[in-house]
Amino acid sequence: MPDYDAIVIGGGQSGLAAAHALRCANLSTAVLEASDEPVGSWPRYYDSLTLFSPAKYSALPGLPFPGDGDRYPRRDEVVDYLRLYAKTLDADIHVNQRVETVTHDGHLYTATTDTGETFTAPRIVAATGGFGSPHIPALPGQDTFTGTIIHAGAYRNPTDRTGEDVIVVGAGNSAVQIAAELAATARVTLASRTPPKFVPQRPLGRDMHFWFTVTGLDTLPIGHRIRGPSTAPVFDAGRYRSAVANGKPRAREMFTGLAGRTALWPDGTTTEVDTIILATGYIPHLPYFSNLGALTASGRPRHRKGLSTTHNGLGYIGLEWQRSLSSASLRGVGRDAKYLVTQWNRQASVRTA
Known part of the structure; x- marks a missing residue:
């Protein structure tokens, strides 16, 4: 006999949303979380991180985000919210349980x-x-660079970079937020292949997420994805556009090489650099499936809208563009989790018909 009807690997926003959907379907559920509490990666993000979606658009199913719904929650508020959400779930949450392998015998999955x-x-x-x-992309001349290279995931606050020459690589929300924060106490360059694209945070007096909702863009199916620049636009009330316009940080086209403590730019000039911060995103973290046959050669999941195309009863939640624009966000993971469980129930109905 199986221990549970379903296992969820990961106790962050995606895992908690998945557990909620599974319990709503009356499926006994275990959540396996590697850290000591079910709050995902949020405590490890940089100190000043602020959501670009208001609280009322940043909640998981069944529990509104506390407080003023029009405010933009900070990192620690999200952590507190996830702690509260986990307490509302009728699921077995096992902390300090990092899944190392998953096997499948054709009927049951075993997570070790x-x-x-x-x-x-x-x-x-x-x-x-x-x-x-x-x-972490390879940088031209990286082997000769004698400064420090870190990913944005390891950045916490500007204290350790005071007075430094810093390059932040990227043009998305995190890159711009970090670069603008650092520019108060360091000499900062924002380097990217395409310049950051700023869009109004509150067009016509309403937050952009209101317009995403009323127009249906937020849930537009993946098949209708509007192709464009790979970097998401920066939602801005004017602060970041102004900062870049004033050279704090200075935006430049991506450097062409590194040597020692020097960066070479496309116009032939060079600048000194102490630290490079890579705000270059993330890739799916699925090492426990490496021997299951569910992933591509590059480690990405084989799926359609979160449903595995290689294994019955295997699903994914929290992938970028899994089903829509909002799939990897607090406001989107609940919809994707409900879709996944609904599809499983339909498949089960067909098999028993």
């Missing part, structure tokens, strides 16, 4: 953790999301 414990179920959800493995 670093403590040696095993958990079995006919369904399993990978909800470690897209923020467990930083994407």
